Amino acid sequence: MAEQTAHPEHQAPALSEIRGRADRAPASKPDAAVVRDALGVGIAVGLSGFAFGVTSAGSGLSLLQTCALSLLVFTGASQFALVGAIAAGGNPLAAAAGAFFLGVRNAFYGLRLSQLLALPRFVRPFAAHWVIDETTAVALAQPTRRSARLGFTVTGLTLYALWNLTTLLGALGAEALGDTEAWGLDAAGPAVFLALLAPMLRTKTERGVAGLAVVLGLGFLPVLPAGLPVLVAALAAPAVVWFKGREIADSPKGGERESREGEER
Numbered sequence: 001m002a003e004q005t006a007h008p009e010h011q012a013p014a015l016s017e018i019r020g021r022a023d024r025a026p027a028s029k030p031d032a033a034v035v036r037d038a039l040g041v042g043i044a045v046g047l048s049g050f051a052f053g054v055t056s057a058g059s060g061l062s063l064l065q066t067c068a069l070s071l072l073v074f075t076g077a078s079q080f081a082l083v084g085a086i087a088a089g090g091n092p093l094a095a096a097a098g099a100f101f102l103g104v105r106n107a108f109y110g111l112r113l114s115q116l117l118a119l120p121r122f123v124r125p126f127a128a129h130w131v132i133d134e135t136t137a138v139a140l141a142q143p144t145r146r147s148a149r150l151g152f153t154v155t156g157l158t159l160y161a162l163w164n165l166t167t168l169l170g171a172l173g174a175e176a177l178g179d180t181e182a183w184g185l186d187a188a189g190p191a192v193f194l195a196l197l198a199p200m201l202r203t204k205t206e207r208g209v210a211g212l213a214v215v216l217g218l219g220f221l222p223v224l225p226a227g228l229p230v231l232v233a234a235l236a237a238p239a240v241v242w243f244k245g246r247e248i249a250d251s252p253k254g255g256e257r258e259s260r261e262g263e264e265r
Contacts, residue, residue: 029147037141038154041134045076046162052079053170059087063171070167074160075132078103081230090225098230109136116140116148130156205244212236 049070056066061083069079078099085095110131116139119127130152138155142148201207213236220229 029143031147031150034142034147034151035154038138038151039158041138042155042158043162045134046159047166048076049163049166050170050173052076052083052163053167053172054174055080055087055170056083056167057171057174059083061086063168066171067164067168070164073099073103074129074163075103075106076163077133085230090228094225094228094231098228101231101234105133106131109133112136113139113152116145117152118145119149127152127156130160132159134159205240208240208244209236212240 052070053066056069056079057063061069069082073079073082081102082095082099085098086092110128113131113136114124117127135152135155139148139152142151201210213233216236217229217233220232224232
């Protein structure tokens with residue numbers, strides 16, 4: 001029987017397809033590099049738990065309440081918002097509501113990370129507690145699922161352990177110092193929050209949301225009870241997105257795109 005040989009023209013597409021898949025395959029990252037980056041983020045942010053401990057103790061919360069917030073809530077922005085509103089004499093329910101809305105963003109992070117990490121079902125409830133800004137940023141920066149899992153785990157473990165330890169030390173230190181306002185330590189919380197927020201504002205839209213939120217929060221601060229201005233400031237996000245959408249729609253390119261979509265329909 002004569003041996004059948006495929007023509008080169010039929011072999012070329014198969015070879016090009018294999019090469020294309022190889023080119024599109026994500027490049028692996030050494031575990032040591034992933035761990036180094038994760039530890040850097042975890043340690044840098046975890047140390048700011050000291051400021052939260054000082055702020056929480058200075059606002060009147062007990063040592064047990066302060067440590068419980070870091071153990072059970074574990075999302076810095078929400079924790080600072082809660083104790084800040086309480087320190088200003090706000091209603092605890094309003095303060096909790098403001099902290100809750102700040103923490104809602106973690107739910108959206110979880111939706112993305114659930115697809116990226118694809119963790120076993122029995123692990124997900126425990127991993128959900130570590131879904132915060134820093135763990136999400138480290139995980140999303142990795143090229144493969146394996147490195148994303150490693151980065152998420154190392155960042156979460158380092159940050160959770162160090163944040164709770166420094167929270168305890170900060171609360172104990174505040175009790176030893178006495179009046180935190182006399183030392184100016186009541187400004188530590190807002191300063192750390194701004195330091196964490198500023199590097200995240202990369203686009204004009206993000207900076208616009210932050211700027212409008214500041215205007216709304218400060219504008220309503222004298223007229224609303226403590227804890228409510230942060231809820232009003234949350235309206236900055238949909239407002240900026242709406243104006244951004246109108247700007248795109250009113251632009252020449254936006255109008256051309258809308259007309260093309262209408263013709264296709």
